[in-house]
Amino acid sequence: xxxxxxxxxxxxxxxxxxxxxVPEIVPYAPLPLDxxxxxxxxxxxxxxxxxxxxxxxxxxxxxxxxxxxxxxxNMSADRIALPSFDNDEFIALMRAYVAVEERWxxxxxxxxxxxxxxxxxxxxxxxxxxxxxRLGLARPNDAMFLIIASKLPxxxxxxxxxxxxxxxxxxxxxxxxxxxxxxxxNYGPTLQYQTHAASLGYDQVLWLFDAERRYVTEAxxxxxxxxWRTDDAAVEFVTAPLxxxxxxxxxxxxxxxxxxxxxxxxxxxxxxQFSVDEIAAAVDSHRIIEAFACGTAYFIAPVAGINISxxxxxxxxxxxxxxxxxARTIRRWLEEIMYGETDHAWGVTVN
Amino acid sequence: xxxxxxxxxxxxxxxxxxxxxVPEIVPYAPLPLDxxxxxxxxxxxxxxxxxxxxxxxxxxxxxxxxxxxxxxxNMSADRIALPSFDNDEFIALMRAYVAVEERWxxxxxxxxxxxxxxxxxxxxxxxxxxxxxRLGLARPNDAMFLIIASKLPxxxxxxxxxxxxxxxxxxxxxxxxxxxxxxxxNYGPTLQYQTHAASLGYDQVLWLFDAERRYVTEAxxxxxxxxWRTDDAAVEFVTAPLxxxxxxxxxxxxxxxxxxxxxxxxxxxxxxQFSVDEIAAAVDSHRIIEAFACGTAYFIAPVAGINISxxxxxxxxxxxxxxxxxARTIRRWLEEIMYGETDHAWGVTVN
Numbered sequence: 001x002x003x004x005x006x007x008x009x010x011x012x013x014x015x016x017x018x019x020x021x022v023p024e025i026v027p028y029a030p031l032p033l034d035x036x037x038x039x040x041x042x043x044x045x046x047x048x049x050x051x052x053x054x055x056x057x058x059x060x061x062x063x064x065x066x067x068x069x070x071x072x073x074n075m076s077a078d079r080i081a082l083p084s085f086d087n088d089e090f091i092a093l094m095r096a097y098v099a100v101e102e103r104w105x106x107x108x109x110x111x112x113x114x115x116x117x118x119x120x121x122x123x124x125x126x127x128x129x130x131x132x133x134r135l136g137l138a139r140p141n142d143a144m145f146l147i148i149a150s151k152l153p154x155x156x157x158x159x160x161x162x163x164x165x166x167x168x169x170x171x172x173x174x175x176x177x178x179x180x181x182x183x184x185x186n187y188g189p190t191l192q193y194q195t196h197a198a199s200l201g202y203d204q205v206l207w208l209f210d211a212e213r214r215y216v217t218e219a220x221x222x223x224x225x226x227x228w229r230t231d232d233a234a235v236e237f238v239t240a241p242l243x244x245x246x247x248x249x250x251x252x253x254x255x256x257x258x259x260x261x262x263x264x265x266x267x268x269x270x271x272x273q274f275s276v277d278e279i280a281a282a283v284d285s286h287r288i289i290e291a292f293a294c295g296t297a298y299f300i301a302p303v304a305g306i307n308i309s310x311x312x313x314x315x316x317x318x319x320x321x322x323x324x325x326x327a328r329t330i331r332r333w334l335e336e337i338m339y340g341e342t343d344h345a346w347g348v349t350v351n
Numbered sequence: 352x353x354x355x356x357x358x359x360x361x362x363x364x365x366x367x368x369x370x371x372x373v374p375e376i377v378p379y380a381p382l383p384l385d386x387x388x389x390x391x392x393x394x395x396x397x398x399x400x401x402x403x404x405x406x407x408x409x410x411x412x413x414x415x416x417x418x419x420x421x422x423x424x425n426m427s428a429d430r431i432a433l434p435s436f437d438n439d440e441f442i443a444l445m446r447a448y449v450a451v452e453e454r455w456x457x458x459x460x461x462x463x464x465x466x467x468x469x470x471x472x473x474x475x476x477x478x479x480x481x482x483x484x485r486l487g488l489a490r491p492n493d494a495m496f497l498i499i500a501s502k503l504p505x506x507x508x509x510x511x512x513x514x515x516x517x518x519x520x521x522x523x524x525x526x527x528x529x530x531x532x533x534x535x536x537n538y539g540p541t542l543q544y545q546t547h548a549a550s551l552g553y554d555q556v557l558w559l560f561d562a563e564r565r566y567v568t569e570a571x572x573x574x575x576x577x578x579w580r581t582d583d584a585a586v587e588f589v590t591a592p593l594x595x596x597x598x599x600x601x602x603x604x605x606x607x608x609x610x611x612x613x614x615x616x617x618x619x620x621x622x623x624q625f626s627v628d629e630i631a632a633a634v635d636s637h638r639i640i641e642a643f644a645c646g647t648a649y650f651i652a653p654v655a656g657i658n659i660s661x662x663x664x665x666x667x668x669x670x671x672x673x674x675x676x677x678a679r680t681i682r683r684w685l686e687e688i689m690y691g692e693t694d695h696a697w698g699v700t701v702n
Contacts, residue, residue: 004485004486005385005386005387005484005486009386028386030383030384030385030386031383031384031385031386032381032382032383033381033382033384034356034381034382035356035360035379035381035382035478035497035499036356036476036499036501038539039390039391040390040396040478040480040535041396041398041476041478041535041538042535042538042539042542043394043396043534043535043536043538043539043540044539044542045391045392045394045539047392078543079540079543080539080540080542080543081539081542081543081546123486125387125392125486127386127391127392129391130539133356134355134501135355135356135474135476135499135501135503136503136648137538137541137542137545137571137572138542139542139546146386148386148387148486150387150485150486152486152487167527168527169527170527171525171526171527171528174522174525174528175522176518176519176520176521176522177522177525177528177540178540183394183539183540184391184392184393184394184535184536185394185535185536185537185539185540186536187392187393187394187488188389188393188394188395188396188431188432188481188534188536189394189430189431189528189529189534189536190488191393191395191431191432191488191489191490192429192430192431192432194488195432195490220488221488297487
């Protein structure tokens, strides 16, 4: 019944008259939800994805940039008509919860413990749902904040093959919509086309927007970067911009941009609309360097190829045919911070 | 806890390995849902809205065109990666459930019973939710079909005042999206702007599409019709078309179109994209006749005015300042069918 979840959950209820109640960490158990509860009808639900890691040097548990998740959860909650949650309280509750569930993370008892690649993490899922038991479409007067956790497999061990969507037929997000918010309404509707992609042997959909311009937005539920050589011979990382509200302001996306700008000052990092045809042209003219998807669940997932309108466009994987060199480097930088191999402000120790 | 729901629910569970199970009508009660259940994270949820009425002539209970709801539920389920449900079984279960809950409908015991205007109905909510307790984004392997019912107030007794949305800022649905499906993902995201409209004193949002062309799509969660005199002096009903996938194929919408075409052959009924500026122009040139929203919950709701970019555009209400004449006539035609005053193929007797 409980799938791969751990055995505790953190729960706080809210009502519009009394605000947030007292948080409790309780045994993981089904939630008794009224069949008329808002969340089951009008998708008043939002969530975050985070991971907890055990420090390689100290054995202590760390989480990554939780302040960004706290802020984004509130933004998502606002977009889907749910109450906001205090940012500091969010981080305090994450710490309290992870301290209880840390035994789900491997620990050899000494500082030279080798983590099982990126497999050794605990996936954390803070979430808010609307629970008012009334069918009329209205802002919920009742809600619940929960944190649950799951031992997820590292499900992208091999490079991704992507199917570029057909934006005349299907669109993930649009300007003025809610593609930037981590709300359930962005995910369920993608499964129909994702199933189609999987039936053709692809790992994920590369979501395009605008039938003529075919702008690249996201890959599956992750952000997407392409790296190529520009006409003036610079190395450039390109990813979709946030301003149109069609892509998620990913914590990994932002961290990639910041690390590359800080540690590889010669490389250009550009947030702009770019088309899948520009990728094809870069492959044709041998300017392509690599591409990767990134997100908390995927981490840094190298891309091996993209099907664009029925044509297979191969993307180089220079490191043992498994990754691009930049993706490999950035992944290591992030792992060092996440697993506490280096001290860094982004790594927050829990206990 | 149970809000305004009645005291029974119908429940059928599904799994991808065994299909749909045996339906049960059980006491209304909270559903024990795993906190990782798909529906709480990825909005795998769809529903229908229907009403049951007691026949004025026979006292028997009737529902309206349930075959259309059965088909639409399956279309919605497919769009949101949920299993389909047999159409005939759907109707059989609606009958069985309504037969149990019919005591919630007033009944004087004689054939001249006067129903309390359109207040006297039982609102029925068939729904499907994804229940697989696993966090990875994937098609649910488990689902539940439910029917619940509610005594809803007739919440639009006065003509609606609409706030036309600003499509450069907010958009309800997009071609290639899912605006045509009755999925939760279409509803929760509208509440933010609906709250803004309510704070300015408006009943509902008139959702526009395309910042330049400002096409009218839906009003709140209902379809929208305008009636005007054309340049060649014909009376024309105009409503947004279905082909773009941005409006719901409403049962009331379809019934209005069919009844007007059948019973008012001189009147033109046009499904096409039309802009809110065309409405303003029709008001300016005194060609406007009336406008109304329609849907199962709203029924036929006359529109008193529309705020377009800050300008109040009044819409005529020739019948006692409460309704247009066409809206009143169509409403009566539909009531006659719903409440069994006339025999009609659209009215299906339940018991």
